[in-house]
Amino acid sequence: MTIYDISEKAGVSIATVSRVLNGSNNVSEKTKKKVLDVINQYEYTPNAFARGLGLNTMKTIGIMCADSSDPYLAKAIYYIEQKLRANGYDSILCCTGYNLDTKASSMNLLITKKVDGIILVGSNFIYEKEEDNKYITDAAVQVPVMLLNAAMDAPNVYSVVSDDFTSMYDATLEMIRSGVKDILYFYNSTSYSGKKKLAGYRAAMEEKGLLTNGSFLQLYQGSHEDIPAMAEQLIKLHTKGITFHGVIAADDSLALGAMKYGREMRLRIPEDLSIIGYNNSMLVNCCDPELTSIDNKLETLCQHLITTLMGVLGGNEMPKKTVFSGELIKRGTTK
């Protein structure tokens, strides 16, 4: 069933069928109805490949993320996918892992597949070294690239971020104000937003004259699912004689690791150990007491990202970088 069959049965040319299909207004109501009737009768849908060839687009956006099973990224993907669909776009999902080469080749693959734009979900896509980000600027030559939770200044690259520095700065001050002085910062990456968060913590601690020699910085490298391993690392720290009465974690998983550590050391939370997480994900309800966490307004970020992308695809001038503020949601793990 092709456009030719339809045109024949409707007694018009294929050009007219095409016009009806694409909502061109240069077609009389009468013939439009005639054509639509035939289309409905035969349940005809145009061939997407041929259409793609003609239009040079298939209304598809590539979504890249390191690991779609990470609850935070999964949520972001969910919002993005929903909002894309609401705008008539589909999405090709690409889980890249954390390896640079894989990211670069996935990017090429998406471009080869002729996506109309690429969304990078997560701050891990931006690297310290300028040259490591070449894969992004290269891609941006072909299609617009959107960054969620990361920023980069390059042509055709658009960034939507949460103000991680301020969120972390405020949260740290808040914990200090509650009476906790020895606060461990527990983090898992020095990605774009990772650095901002760390800087926020640092600034607050420094301001209050609480910054020690760095022993209060703990990098965790492992699966976001391996909460026991996180606790383990903190216990080791304790064994080494490094003690602390507060933990600020760069994400909620790490905060759960800290909670497990607290339980195993028989510390009361929050009396003996205050904990703040980041992302305000579903994990905050999974523990007891419930986790105080920073909400970075993920849905708002995603909504804005899609709006911007749609603007760009529509040929409009759009802001290169947008920053939203986060909010500390207080629950049981802080005083």
Added chain:
Amino acid sequence: MTIYDISEKAGVSIATVSRVLNGSNNVSEKTKKKVLDVINQYEYTPNAFARGLGLNTMKTIGIMCADSSDPYLAKAIYYIEQKLRANGYDSILCCTGYNLDTKASSMNLLITKKVDGIILVGSNFIYEKEEDNKYITDAAVQVPVMLLNAAMDAPNVYSVVSDDFTSMYDATLEMIRSGVKDILYFYNSTSYSGKKKLAGYRAAMEEKGLLTNGSFLQLYQGSHEDIPAMAEQLIKLHTKGITFHGVIAADDSLALGAMKYGREMRLRIPEDLSIIGYNNSMLVNCCDPELTSIDNKLETLCQHLITTLMGVLGGNEMPKKTVFSGELIKRGTTK
């Protein structure tokens, strides 16, 4: 940069370039090298739309799931996406929600996009009423449909499931054996696998003569993220005078709800309240004590599903339904 440009620069016809591109063996090593050199030099990649038109495939599989932010589904999607990619396929993700009409229209959309196959992730895609599943059989006329955690007997529909009945039956018996008699079954759907699980629980309870009038069956209807709401429901039950010393939950989220209930009622776990979850997801580590849960071998299921799909696409005869057994992973919430 098209195949014509390449053919011209290499001094061959476009047919030869195409042959080189598609690994046809009817081309001499010499010209093959000559063509490849030009291709590499100009970084030429064939146009996916034109190729799709010619080959009538773009090596893309549609993945449908109700909610990609559900940790279990997210994990499944992750495995599936990875394994598809390893086989040279891409995936279009489609989050449908739980509405039948949306599912049906998403399905059509994927077919319109000319995917080579469709994977339905999650048991909620199969409905009680035969006619409600028509959208699946209709789609299966066009492309193979794979079901994960659900089964259906129809042409061109393939099912990969975990033996939920037996897993639940065994788990229930195990809890009874540990001395708990009044076991609440806490579930959230009567989807395909939901029914199997419920039946497993029922069979075990009946066998031991413990099945009461149904007051031990609790249906939860709400967001999988809203753990407080789950606890709330159980507390209400308690208020009504219905008491129990064991909870078997249809998934790990619900089990966490039960744990929250336990904490709020100041019950010791597992002494006063035993809990078993389902899926053995990352959530099992998020609580204290850690959650006993049924592992349904998700990665194995996904691997097998992809293998089957690849077989079908390769034109081979493949098993219509495959069943894997689950395994009870004992942790701190059971005696």
Added chain:
DNA sequence: AATTTAAAATGAAAGCATTTATGGACAAGG
């Protein structure tokens, strides 16, 4: 009412970038 003019509706045909069937040229072998 007849004529002109502009606008709207339509069709023919030229892309779009591939794949592939068909057949021709050439070399080697009988």
Added chain:
DNA sequence: CCTTGTCCATAAATGCTTTCATTTTAAATT
């Protein structure tokens, strides 16, 4: 000299969009 097989080019096919030219229709003018 004829056959066989390898290698390659020509050309058709894929199913749509869109430009351009043409026809039809409606409105404006006389």
